[in-house]
Each structure stands twice: as C-alpha cells, then as structure tokens.
Amino acid sequence: xxxxxxxxxxxxxxxxxxxxxxxxxxxxxxxxxxxxxxxxxxxxxxxxxxxxxxxxxxxxxxxxxxxxxxxxxxxxxxxxxxxxxxxxxxxxxxxxxxxxxxxxxxxxxxxxxxxxxxxxxxxxxxxxxxxx
Numbered sequence: 001x002x003x004x005x006x007x008x009x010x011x012x013x014x015x016x017x018x019x020x021x022x023x024x025x026x027x028x029x030x031x032x033x034x035x036x037x038x039x040x041x042x043x044x045x046x047x048x049x050x051x052x053x054x055x056x057x058x059x060x061x062x063x064x065x066x067x068x069x070x071x072x073x074x075x076x077x078x079x080x081x082x083x084x085x086x087x088x089x090x091x092x093x094x095x096x097x098x099x100x101x102x103x104x105x106x107x108x109x110x111x112x113x114x115x116x117x118x119x120x121x122x123x124x125x126x127x128x129x130x131x132x
Contacts, residue, residue, distance in 0.1 A: 017062075024061050026114070039103070077129060079128070105131070
C-alpha cells in the first residue's frame with residue numbers, strides 16, 4: 001500500500017485512536033512525525049511519545065491524553081496544507097487557532113514549530129495542521 005500523505009495518516013491515526021479511547025497508537029516513524037509529536041507533547045495535547053525500534057521500520061508510539069472524565073484532550077485536529085495545495089504564510093499572517101486555545105504547526109526555515117514560537121521568532125512557512 002502506497003501512502004501519498006504521511007502527515008495526514010499520522011493525524012488520522014491519532015484521531016481514530018482517541019475516538020476508540022486507546023491508551024496509545026503506533027505510527028510508522030519519520031523525523032517530521034517525531035518533531036510534530038514533540039510539539040504536541042510540549043503543548044500538552046499528548047502525554048508522551050517513544051520511538052520503538054523494529055526490524056523493518058521504526059515505530060512511533062504516541063501515548064494519548066484524556067481529562068478526568070475520560071474525554072480526549074484533542075477536540076479537533078485538521079490538516080491544513082496538503083501535497084496538492086500547499087499553504088504558506090508570512091510571519092505577520094500566521095493565524096491563531098481558537099483565539100490562542102489551539103495551535104497550528106508550522107514548518108519554517110528554522111525547523112518545525114508551533115505558531116506561537118514562529119511569531120516570536122518572526123518566521124513564516126508552511127502550515128501543516130491545526131490542533132485544538
């Protein structure tokens with residue numbers, strides 16, 4: 001099975017695992033997915049992530065976060081830029097998600113970071129996804 005958009009697959013696996021109330025989800029590993037997971041952990045949308053070494057391809061195990069009532073912390077996760085239609089923004093045009101309650105993940109010339117950090121560093125780039 002060939003996959004055209006690995007980031008979209010990553011987001012869909014997280015969304016489906018939270019709907020099924022799973023404790024963790026295993027995702028094929030890449031450096032970009034590790035960096036996105038780091039940002040989600042930094043913003044407290046996931047509990048943790050671990051790179052599990054495998055014989056074929058390494059696996060990224062993402063531990064999901066729930067509140068005290070058992071509801072998922074991530075209420076919505078949306079892919080913004082797709083391989084067919086890339087969305088680039090300048091540093092002064094980076095949108096805020098739900099008036100700062102959510103984040104968008106941006107790939108810039110200085111690496112992958114959240115929209116808040118990109119505004120501080122005054123860099124623009126491609127918006128990968130929005131999480132709230």
